[in-house]
Amino acid sequence: MATVNNTHHQDSNPNTPAAAAPAKQTVPTPKAVDTQSVLKRLQSELMALMMGGDSEISAFPEEDNIFCWKGTITGSKDTVFEGTEYKLSLSFPSDYPYKPPKVKFETACFHPNVDVYGNICLDILQDKWSSAYDVRTILLSIQSLLGEPNISSPLNNQAASLWGNQEEYRKMVEKLYKPSA
């Protein structure tokens, strides 16, 4: 019977899932962060995202800069945002993943936690950030934020007050929704 000599090359074996999914261990923060490892991390996140097969969220680096990504999320089913598609921009700091990326809506989004400039109020993008999060989890969190806003700390008061009336809210979303070309 054939066997695999699975020894010293273990970590560089591209077929092992360990390399594809980024390290989930939490933050023993080394001070000096070299760009190379950030690149590597973003690279593998991209690979994981591409191979993940999520159809409702997506993101991809801009043409020549892997620190700037464009993201796309679609409104979940059975929410007022069903059938909409929102573009986002993600900008990664040079000490990512120890600092969260800056995420903004590019498409205008009528949402209690999104202001008119597209800024998002989401805890994991601020004080609750952990290096265990990645692009995929960020996008999934934002997607679920759409359907479950945090009414208690709104950035858009009008949206927050309208949230109670889902029917009206839906109409408002449709009225303000301007899909990108």
Added chain:
Amino acid sequence: MAATDSSSSSPMCNLSILDSLDEILVGEMTDSWNAFCLATDTLLGGDSDLSFASDFVSHVRNLCSRGLEKLIVEHFLCSMEDIFEKNGASRFWKHFDAYSNSAVLDMEKLDQQGEMQDVLHKALEEILSEKQYQEKCLLMLVHALEMCRENNPNEQTYSESERNYLFSKYQLTVSSVLMASLPRHFPDVLHWYFKGRLEELSAMTATGCDYDNKLHVDDGMDLDCKTGEMDIDGTHTILGNNKLVRNIGEVVRDLRSLGFTSIAEDAYASAIFLLLKAKVHELAGDEFRFSVLESIKGWIQAVPLQFLHALLSYLGDSKSYGSPSSGLKSPLASHPSFRYYGTGIPSEGLVRWQLRLEYFAYETLQDLRIAKLFEIIVDYPDSSPAIEDLKQCLEYTGQHSKLVDSFIAALKYRLLTAGASTNDILHQYVSTIKALRTIDPAGVFLEAVGEPIREYLRGRKDTIKCIVTMLTDGAGGNPNGQGSTGDSLLEELNRDEENQENSGLDDDVNTDDKQAWINAQSWEPDPVEADPLKGGRYRRKVDILGMIVGIIGSKDQLVNEYRVMLAEKLLNKSDYDIDSEIRTMELLKIHFGESSMQRCEIMLNDLIDSKRTNANIKTTIKQQLQPVADIGEHELSLDNLNATIISSNFWPPIQDEALNIPGPVEQLLSDYAKRFHEIKTPRKLLWKKNLGTVKLELQFEDRMLQFTVTPLHASIICQFEDQTSWTSKNLAAAVGVPVDVLNRRIYFWINKGILAESVEESGDHKFTLVESLVDSGKSGVNSGSCEELLVGDEDAERSVASVEDQLRKEMTVYEKFITGMLTNFGSMALERIHNTLKMFCIGDPAYDKSLQQLQSFLAGLVAEEKLELRDGMYFLKK
């Protein structure tokens, strides 16, 4: 009646003579003239009454004395022409009226031929006697004129040239009369006549004088000397004295004297060519295993040239021209071809004939061979004599382009079709390369011929696989030839190369001035069709492997496919015997370079290491276990286990399939792995339990059976050791594989008659062990076909991911990336997609395709309606 310039001696018109004419003189002259005319008519009328002759002469003399000589001659010739037209020509043509319908001539009945021959002879005889008579009359006139001159001392004597002039004028008259009235079918008549005679002659030479063509087909090697010796006292004398040749000679001579020189020559030339063509077809035909060129040349010497020689010498044309100029010698007639013509020196006419005939023979043979080139190459190398012949023909005729066109057409029609297997196409391709290499060492025509094949093969999916099999397998990848252990193509190539290199080495060593001069002299220009862009002929040396790799485009793909095949082969080995693989590998290294074969080399080294490690582990485990000595229990010892330890990073991706194997075996494996870890710390063994082979012995009540099967098959049958009946669901769970996999694999045992399948009411399949043959009478019937079934089954269950699988995997990754970028950027141009992939798709597999490859891949996605292409921009199809 005008008597203008009566005196041939005076260049000027002496008009004063007219003044001296009186009426009496004129009257006398008129009388005399009339009498002359009458005499001429009577004479030419043909009643050959010579009493008129003296009368005629006196009239002529009379008129001559008055200076009317010119007039007399003119009139006489005119009358002769009239009469010849009336009596000779029209009667002559009447003989052939029966053949005016050319369809009649097509019927080659012997009696009709004989009849035609008779008619021709008779007609010629008749018209010639007429002509002879007229010539006699003409002679009479000449004599009369001569006498006049002699009597008149003022005149010059009648000169030879004047006399010749008269006769040639008459000759011209005769032929122009005949030509003017020539019926259209006459050349045909002549053609058939000569054809019939030549065939007769050829048959005579073939049987009559020990000249046996078949003899020469069998031993064409010593043909030259044989024909030479035999012909001196055989063919030559027979043909020389032959009545038939004399007959033909007579006919030709007669025809010539009637002015049909060129028609006659055309007729016998076409007859000879027809005969030659028939001969070439007869000799060459569908036989490719012997060279026929020499026998054809021999035949040309023996039959048509001998005939022509006899004919020409009979006609008196065969004058010797001192020494034949070298330029007239046939360039291919290396042997002294004319030494058996008696005199030794051939006439110029004969040399011309030989050149014509040989060229025609070459062309005919070439056309014949080109038309059959496809079959010839199928038979290669058995057919190499035919190729050699064709080469010589082409050197002489230079019609290479004909070959290229015709062969490409044949290829397209007969080979490059869906029905032909890739193997066959590849074999034909290799044979084509080898065969055409002989004809055209520079590879110029090969380039043209090979392109359609390469183009076609690129469209086939299994091309690479077939190429690798062909290169590395002794059986040449031919499934029918499994038994034969012929050399692989690679070995053959290597042998060739060594030979080439050796000869090349010699060239290098002897680079003194003399050798350089010889080399320079043997330089030949490229064929005209050569593409100057492709470099000189020496750089373009035909490289079979290069041309094969050229089909695929890059050697990397080839090496990759080989790696997969090698992995498959190595994983199925149980005895670590990899000598042949090492040999193949070394050969491949020579051609592809060390670096590209590195991974394959590591794989082979794994096998070598495995053998050592395996032995090491076994001996050490035995030593440890000896005191405990409890392994007799299941009769399973490490002796039964051999492991192949691979460095999986360097192997192609290996199919991993979970599998529960029987406990004792599992135990054995873990012992083995533990020992390995002890010896090779920090390395650990991870078993790929689904790979490898298991040798089994099944004992039943009434029989014992041995099998070599996959681990999964073995695990399945092991489950029946304790429990003789399983439902498919339970069995699948026990073995640890999905139900559908189990169902597929278990058929092996059902086909062997060892398990029986039944369907339970719940819809679940149930398998029961067949303990003895009595239970199932059908097992014997099935055992025949199951072997093939197993083969087919294993084909589908490869242990290594094939190159196509890998490629598909790569492509899926690209597709996901492309979908990802298009989702976020909306639309992108080809270039940008390409650059983006290059920049970000750098994991495994990294993006390494060209812009063109990407474009065709995208086109595929567009066709699958996953993407849309508008104005050069790609969109996701929603």
